[in-house]
Amino acid sequence: MNTPALKVTVLGCSGSYASAGGACTGFLVQSPQANVWLDAGPGTLANLQDHIRLSELTAIVLSHEHADHWLELPVVYNAIRHYVLCEPIPVYGTIGTFALARNMCEDIEESFTCNVIKDKSSTVIGDQEWRWSRTDHYVETLASRVEVGDSSMVFSADTGPEWDVTQLGPDIGLLIAESTFLSHREKEKILHLSARQAGIMAEHANVSHLVLSHLAPGEQPSQHLQEASEAFAGEISLACVGKEFVA
Numbered sequence: 688m689n690t691p692a693l694k695v696t697v698l699g700c701s702g703s704y705a706s707a708g709g710a711c712t713g714f715l716v717q718s719p720q721a722n723v724w725l726d727a728g729p730g731t732l733a734n735l736q737d738h739i740r741l742s743e744l745t746a747i748v749l750s751h752e753h754a755d756h757w758l759e760l761p762v763v764y765n766a767i768r769h770y771v772l773c774e775p776i777p778v779y780g781t782i783g784t785f786a787l788a789r790n791m792c793e794d795i796e797e798s799f800t801c802n803v804i805k806d807k808s809s810t811v812i813g814d815q816e817w818r819w820s821r822t823d824h825y826v827e828t829l830a831s832r833v834e835v836g837d838s839s840m841v842f843s844a845d846t847g848p849e850w851d852v853t854q855l856g857p858d859i860g861l862l863i864a865e866s867t868f869l870s871h872r873e874k875e876k877i878l879h880l881s882a883r884q885a886g887i888m889a890e891h892a893n894v895s896h897l898v899l900s901h902l903a904p905g906e907q908p909s910q911h912l913q914e915a916s917e918a919f920a921g922e923i924s925l926a927c928v929g930k931e932f933v934a
């Protein structure tokens with residue numbers, strides 16, 4: 688079988704904190720010429736190494752400064768500095784994330800090259816074209832779009848319902864959307880999506896395949912699938928650790 692142009696492997700998908708045996712948010716985004724770790728939530732470092740060695744990472748992308756999305760970085764800092772000894776790995780993240788990371792890594796440039804990204808930033812990582820869009824969340828948070836040839840995926844990161852996914856352009860194959868709660872909590876105005884709102888987002892952008900992630904511990908996955916399917920007619924999956932999706 689041919690290697691897919693763009694493959695995403697779930698390294699962690701628990702919302703806010705990891706449920707038993709789980710891990711917070713993280714994905715491995717692979718194409719023929721790049722291995723990118725997208726969000727480094729607690730628990731994802733161990734799972735990453737089921738697929739690649741740290742020295743094989745092309746880059747790390749961090750959506751925002753909330754702890755459940757990046758706190759493996761200071762651990763990787765030590766791993767590279769003392770054990771792996773590879774060249775510094777490029778890291779893309781917000782100003783706020785780097786401010787926190789610099790406090791936890793004595794000399795961050797020993798292990799990483801730090802690239803600040805913001806709304807509408809773009810870059811090329813190997814054969815992957817990346818673009819970012821600021822979402823509707825409590826701190827500066829960036830959703831990502833990745834393209835390789837005709838394949839494309841979007842990761843919503845954390846967002847409330849006011850962010851418009853089409854800011855990242857048309858023709859999205861795979862949408863990994865957060866789905867923290869069910870719709871009965873929408874009235875609380877929490878800046879996260881319900882499964883219903885994730886479905887509406889997928890329908891609005893006319894994506895091919897919606898993957899629900901970031902369910903809060905205690906949520907019932909089957910109910911999230913049900914709610915999302917009432918708003919979106921296309922293919923819907925639930926993220927779970929180790930699962931692979933082709934964009």
Ligand SMILES: [Zn+2]
Nearest residue numbers: 751753824845
């Ligand atoms: Zn957050």
